[in-house]
Amino acid sequence: MNNQKKTAEMRFVDTPQALTELCRELQPAEVIAVDTEFIREKTYYAKLCLIQVASETVTACIDPLALDNLDELLAILYSPNKLKLFHAAWQDLEIFYDQWDRIPAPIFDTQIASALLGFSDQIGYANLTEQLLHVELDKSAVRTDWAQRPLSSQQLAYAADDVNYLLQLYPIILQRLTELGRESWLEEDFSALTDPTAYAKSTDMAWQRVSGHGRLKPRQLAALQRLASWREQQARQRNKPRKWILSDDILLTLARQLPSDQTQLTKVRGLPERLLNQSGQEIIAAINDALSLAEKALPTVLQKQRLTPEQECLADTLMAYLRLLGQQNQISPASLGTRKEIEKLARGKRDIPLLHGWRGHLVGNPLLDLINGKIALTVKDGEVITIVIDDN
Numbered sequence: 001m002n003n004q005k006k007t008a009e010m011r012f013v014d015t016p017q018a019l020t021e022l023c024r025e026l027q028p029a030e031v032i033a034v035d036t037e038f039i040r041e042k043t044y045y046a047k048l049c050l051i052q053v054a055s056e057t058v059t060a061c062i063d064p065l066a067l068d069n070l071d072e073l074l075a076i077l078y079s080p081n082k083l084k085l086f087h088a089a090w091q092d093l094e095i096f097y098d099q100w101d102r103i104p105a106p107i108f109d110t111q112i113a114s115a116l117l118g119f120s121d122q123i124g125y126a127n128l129t130e131q132l133l134h135v136e137l138d139k140s141a142v143r144t145d146w147a148q149r150p151l152s153s154q155q156l157a158y159a160a161d162d163v164n165y166l167l168q169l170y171p172i173i174l175q176r177l178t179e180l181g182r183e184s185w186l187e188e189d190f191s192a193l194t195d196p197t198a199y200a201k202s203t204d205m206a207w208q209r210v211s212g213h214g215r216l217k218p219r220q221l222a223a224l225q226r227l228a229s230w231r232e233q234q235a236r237q238r239n240k241p242r243k244w245i246l247s248d249d250i251l252l253t254l255a256r257q258l259p260s261d262q263t264q265l266t267k268v269r270g271l272p273e274r275l276l277n278q279s280g281q282e283i284i285a286a287i288n289d290a291l292s293l294a295e296k297a298l299p300t301v302l303q304k305q306r307l308t309p310e311q312e313c314l315a316d317t318l319m320a321y322l323r324l325l326g327q328q329n330q331i332s333p334a335s336l337g338t339r340k341e342i343e344k345l346a347r348g349k350r351d352i353p354l355l356h357g358w359r360g361h362l363v364g365n366p367l368l369d370l371i372n373g374k375i376a377l378t379v380k381d382g383e384v385i386t387i388v389i390d391d392n
Helices: 016-026 071-077 090-100 110-115 125-133 153-164 166-180 183-193 203-209 218-238 248-257 262-266 273-291 309-329 339-346 357-371
Strands: 010-013 031-039 047-054 059-062 083-086 107-109 375-380 383-388
Touching (some): 010 016, 010 153, 016 059, 031 153, 083 166, 107 110, 107 183, 153 166, 166 183, 183 357, 203 218, 218 248, 218 273, 262 273, 309 357, 309 375, 309 383, 339 357, 357 375
Parallel strands (some): 010 059, 031 083
Antiparallel strands (some): 031 047, 047 059, 375 383
C-alpha cells in the first residue's frame, strides 16, 4: 500500500552540538516541514514540548525542554527565504507567537490548500496522507504526554511522521492547484494566517469568550467586562487556565448579582473561599468600577439579530446556491462561506470575507447577482441550475 519514497532517517536533537549540526544541514533547504507537540491542560500558555522539522535530507525532533537556546533553529524557521509547511497551522503559529512574539513566514498550510481541491475544510493530517499518499499513519501515540521524558522510539516516530509526509503532500497539492489555476488563491489566506495581530490576546475583549454574556443588562455587562479582563490578567500572570482562576458560571453570577462589598461577596454561591481571601478586594473593585459608571457610559448590549421571514427565505436560497457553487467548483461549501456570513448578506451587509479575494470572485459575486436579480435558480431534470435574467 505504501509506495512512497523513503523518508529521511529521524534524529532526536537535545544537545547544542546536535542542534548546530542539524541547522547546518537545514540551511540549504528552501522548503522545510514544521510541526510542534505541546500540552496546555494545566497552563494558560501552551507548553512547547517538541519541535519537528524535515527537509529533503534530514528529519529531526528537537527537544526545547533540554535546550536553553534555540536561536540557530529560529533563524532558519523565521527566514523569509524558506517556505514552511504546516498542516492546520493555527495552534503551531500561536505557540511561535507566544514564545517569540513573531510568526514564521512564508508558510503553506496543507489543510487550507487541500480544501481548494475538494477535501473537507477540516480534514486531518492522517486522513489527507491516506487519501493522497496511500499511507496509513500510526495513531497509537496520539494521546501522548509530550512533556514526559524519555520519549520512546514509537513516540518519536509518530512525531516525525507529522513532518515527513508534509514534504510529499506539498508537491502533489501544489501541482493539482496549478492545474486548476488556483495556486494564487491562497495568498490572502496565508497572509491572514501569518498576521501577528491575529494572535494577540486582548484582555479588554476577554468578556466576548464568556458564553451567556448576551443575556446581561448593560451594567451587568460592564461588570463582566472588567471581571473577565481581571481574570485574563491573572491567568497570564500565573500561567494557569482561565477556568482555574474563575469559572465562566461564577463570572456571570458575579455580573448578575453585582456584590459591592465583602459581605455581599461571601454570599455568592460557588465562589471558592481561597479566591475570596486572596482576591476578594480586587473582584469588588472591578464590580464597583462598573457600578460607578454613568448610564450613558454603559456598554450597549448587542442582541442577536433575527432575520425577518423574507430574509430567512433569502438566506436559505443563498445557502442552496453556495452549496451548488461548491459542487460545481469541487470545493467544500464550508471553505467558501458560513451560514453566519450568508445571513449577514441577506440582511444587506457587504463587508464580509465571502465577498473578498478568491471567494468573492468564485461565490461572492454570483451570490450578489442572485440577490440583485441578475440570475435565478431553477430545476431541470432533477438538478438545480442557474439561468441569466435578460434585462431586455
